[in-house]
Amino acid sequence: GAGVSQSPRYKVTKRGQDVALRCDPISGHVSLYWYRQALGQGPEFLTYFNYEAQQDKSGLPNDRFSAERPEGSISTLTIQRTEQRDSAMYRCASSLTGGDFSGANVLTFGAGSRLTVL
């Protein structure tokens, strides 16, 4: 597509429920990133993929969080047994290749999925 598309845009769930957030990157972009942004904070890195391979998941806060990108395109971030502290904006970004965001290799962010856990 023309941009990075995320769904749902808004998700309200009850504590203890599982949620799945979807990211559809720009067509042809090899690298895909997930960030989390709490209110009043800057985005915080969660994980990233090159094609279908998860290159770095060190930013995932605990084992309730997981992500996959099985066919190297669309990615899903799953949060199991949600807690109130999981409430945040979850942002996805993609780039043509990983690492050097200069020249033609621009990091493009989606509008985000705002998760509220009651």
Next chain:
Amino acid sequence: KQEVTQIPAALSVPEGENLVLNCSFTDSAIYNLQWFRQDPGKGLTSLLLIQSSQREQTSGRLNASLDKSSGRSTLYIAASQPGDSATYLCAVDRGSTLGRLYFGRGTQLTVWP
């Protein structure tokens, strides 16, 4: 761990003023520094990217400088307009951790007519 700090946290100015946003980072071993703009309900938009070998970048009324040795960057906005109202985020990345950006908390700018 890389820490990125932005000051001021918020800024409110009348239209037409020139203004400076500040960003500092603790680890000078960065690869690039970027300034982003964040608008409510939208994604982050990259405004300027400065590679570690560069000292500044300019785009229209925006000018960003980088001093790696002191761990500082400034974003200068000339002749501010109400349309510049947004949150401005500074982010750095390190070559040893490909794809991982470290963001500051941002400066929330309001330009009133």
